[in-house]
Amino acid sequence: MGKIYEYLRGSYTVTARAESVCRALNVLMKNNVPFYGVKAEGGGLVGFCLEPDAFRKYVALTAEMTIEDERVTRRGLFAFASGYKMRIGFFIGAVLCAALLAASSFFVWDINVSGQTGLSEKEILKTLEGYGLYIGAYIPNIDTMRLENELVIDTEELSYASINLRGTVAEVVVRERKEKDVENISLPSNLVANCDGQIESIEVRGGMPTVKKGQIVKKGQLLVSGVIDSQAVGYRLVRARGEIYARISRSFTAEVPLVREKKSRTGEKKTRVTIRFFAKKINLFSNNDISFEKYDTIEEEKRLCLFDRVELPVFIIKTTYSEYVTETEKISEEQALSIAEKELAGQTEKTLSEAQILAREERTEINDGILTLYADIDCIADITSEIFIKTDGEK
Amino acid sequence: MKKKILPEINTLGIEISGREEVLVCGCLGICFYSTEEVRLNIRRGELSVCGEELCLRWAGYGKISVAGRIKSLTFC
Structure with missing residues (x-):
């Protein structure tokens, strides 16, 4: 400390x-x-050392003395600075640097989000940005308590949020809502058939079943009624709940053209570099025109780190425009069939994920350069669709 | 830690403490200085401090501090 003080004092x-x-x-x-x-x-x-005040007195006291081979050396910050006194740019740079550092302490440098499991950090950051918390936001304007409340109210997936400003870094801790399978049974409804079929089994947890096992039902037919007639209290409305499994037949089709368009890259690329400092973007290019007719845009964002540890609010955004042309390509029937099978598998998996498959029949047709794959599937599946009963608030 | 090694010297108007730094009170001036010997004017004559790598520091009104590897103090 003594040496630092001596250096500063001179x-x-x-x-x-x-x-x-x-x-x-x-x-x-x-x-x-x-x-x-x-x-x-x-x-x-x-040699001996003197403080600046003492040196002034020394000069006055020894003015009339003969000091042989006297040599005076000035040391310290001011001596160093005086060596640069004619370099205006150096001083302006130093002053600007100090001002920038001082000013930057009023802005958010970084936002760390933790605690999310389903939501992505990007989604949370985007929501926060809407409320005024983003990299480069003016810290005195940030009301963390208001932000926490607004974030939880407006984001359904969140049950808790905490925002702590540690210096220039905002630490955002969130907890996601755990969905509980709670059925709202206050809304009256009916269950109707969403397709034709033959009833295999009936499981009713609410309402009155109107069909029997083995019965053939049509699409739209009432399966479970939410209107219960009671001799004691008269009619009352309930929510019809349950599963009605029926033997049904479903048809799926997938069409694949034998001639398709294919993207082919020409190898021509153009790169644009932008620097983002807090929220301010500075383009390092003058011409923004892209002469390519068709191109893909690939954007890479890299954050600058000091000594690989301190993350600075400076981002380098590299945007690459890669040109491509579209060409027609013929594919073989085998290839088309393979694509169609994949598409069909996706369709059946989506629709019949909980169904019991009894039989499956497939056939292919090629008409006008299009391969069509048909699949007829017999299965046992839940055919209920819930239709809510409109009331005026009275049951 | 400073330790008085010759307290009776106070009667001569000087105070010496420690073997690495000698604080001489009542110093009237510096007669001679080199890294091996420092001779100081005191009221009753001269005080010679011998040693190695000796250096001087003003330590207040009428006080001089001699620091270094001190070997001997001699009153002349």
Whole structure:
């Protein structure tokens, strides 16, 4: 600390012949002028150090004395700065740097989000941005309590949010809502058939079943009624709940053209670099026109790190435009069939994921350069569709 | 830690403490300085401090501190 203070305060080192130094030091002692660091420097020379005030007094006191081989060296911050006094750019740069550092402490440098499991960090950051918390946001304007409340209210998936500003870094901790399978049974409804079929089994947890096992039902037919007629209390409306499994037949089709368009890259690329400092974007290019007719845009964002540890609010955004042309390509029937099978598998998996497959029949047709794959599937599946009963608030 | 090694010297008007730094009170001036010897004017004559790598520091009104590897103090 002492050395730092000495550097900031500045000091003078006077070197002269030993005899002269002794005489000078005696004068300084008599006048109570502090000195320190008296050291022999070889060749009969001795040096000593003086503070700036003491040096001024030394100059006055020894004005009429003969100090042999006197040499004065100035040290410290001001001595260093005076070496650059003619370099205006250096000082402007230093002042700007200091001002920038001071100003940057009022802005958010980084936002760390933790605690999310289903939501992505990007989604949360986007929501926060809407409420005024983003990299580069002015810290005094950020009301963290209001933000926490608004984030939880407007994001259904969240049950808790906490925002802590640690210096220039915003730590966002969230907890996601755990969905509980709670059925709202207050809304009255009916269950109707969503396709034709023959009833295999009936499982009713609410309402009155209107069909029997083995019965053939049509699409739209009432399966479970939410209107219950009771002799004791009269009609009452309930929510019909349950599963009615029926033997049904479903048809799926997938069409694949034998001639298709294919993207082919020409290898021509153009790259644009943009620097983002907080929320401000600075383009490092002048011409924004892309001469390609068709192109893909690939954007890479890289954040600058100091010593691989300190993340700075400076991003380098590299946008690459890659040209492509579309070409027609013929594919074989085998290839088309393979594509159609994949598409059909996707369709059946989506529709019949909980169904019990009894039989499956497939056939293919090629008409006008299009391969069509048909699949007829017999299965047992739940055929209920819930239709809510409109009421005026009375049951 | 400073330790007085010659307390009776106080009667001579000077105070010496420690073997690495000698604080001489009542110093009237510096007669001679080199890294091996420092001779100081005191009221009753001269005080010679011998040692290695000696250096001086003003330590307040009439006080001089001699630091270094001090070997001997001699009153002349």
